[in-house]
């Protein structure tokens with residue numbers, strides 16, 4: 219069948235790489251895609267206006283698209299899956315209503331409260347004074363979150379009461395994040411270690427996928443500002459995550475959420491990406507995302523042995539029956555290290571030259587995914603904040619790390635930087651708290 223993938227980043231390059239290997243895939247269209255994505259087998263990039271659902275539906279009918287895969291959250295929160303379903307085009311991704319799990323932190327928290335899903339204690343506010351009084355009463359550390367999508371910038375983990383008050387004042391008094399901050403969630407600070415846990419649902423059945431850990435801070439030693447993610451590895455380290463914990467996360471978090479969504483009349487189809495804080499060995503839900511993580515996806519796709527096209531298609535047509543047995547992962551460890559433009563996540567330059575990429579050997583167990591590049595007359599140049607996702611797999615995390623950083627050493631990009639310590643907690647055997 220022909221497949222349409224929506225998106226352009228490192229996550230979408232990894233999805234393209236894996237989808238183009240699918241036995242189901244004849245032609246893969248990616249919108250908007252990128253020069254690097256367009257170089258994958260069977261793949262062409264197309265310019266479509268993703269906000270114009272009629273245009274997308276018409277393209278799908280014209281190209282006989284049998285499956286649409288939506289990479290990022292914004293089109294989902296915007297209801298693209300609903301428009302495609304209305305035209306009877308199979309789509310992998312939740313409806314607009316169900317995408318609120320990511321699109322509204324308040325929605326997610328209220329659902330957890332109503333259905334007894336473990337999460338940090340919280341209150342929601344739209345007025346400044348009651349919010350300030352709540353912060354005063356709770357004390358610090360405390361976490362302030364803009365309700366809506368804010369490209370990863372809407373969460374302030376405040377170490378002092380003053381910082382928290384400043385954050386709510388900024389969010390509630392202005393028009394922060396295009397209105398996403400006009401309502402806030404203020405919640406208890408949870409002290410633990412985070413795991414990204416992924417599960418897939420066809421709207422009825424749910425299947426655990428796998429785990430990863432993401433390094434969100436810009437600099438080594440988990441210092442510097444929060445970013446979209448500077449690196450990841452999969453599976454999460456054994457000191458913090460185990461088959462038993464996965465079972466608990468399914469029983470206490472994912473399945474109750476699925477039941478709750480169905481009970482609320484908005485069954486969820488797509489990826490549950492649960493950001494879990496493991497506190498004294500127990501998972502607490504920090505956030506839901508309704509799509510694959512970036513850069514977690516790059517590491518995960520490398521470990522996936524099953525046919526991604528078949529998996530996502532079966533989920534799209536409510537037919538995940540049998541996948542429990544069929545789903546297969548490599549036991550190896552995969553690491554992804556992000557190379558970002560100097561200055562990211564603040565302001566950075568675009569168009570800086572990157573050399574050495576064409577000399578890197580293509581292998582099944584390693585790949586340089588492009589997150590933000592362009593090819594100008596044969597010269598790769600940067601075209602975003604996060605620019606490359608260098609990914610490799612090995613028998614141990616150590617081996618995958620050596621392979622990943624060996625590839626990085628072949629890349630000459632003076633205008634970029636990367637973290638040198640992805641995987642440090644596992645590799646230095648930091649104890650579980």
Ligand code: AMP
Nearest residue numbers: 338361373375405406407408493504505
């Ligand atoms: P979110 O966008 O909700 O994932 O939040 C971004 C980051 O803020 C998370 O990955 C955590 O590191 C941190 N964070 C969010 N909520 C909490 C919390 N309740 N306690 C501690 N850290 C948190």
Ligand code: GLY
Nearest residue numbers: 446447511512513
């Ligand atoms: N890596 C974090 C995210 O995709 O939201």
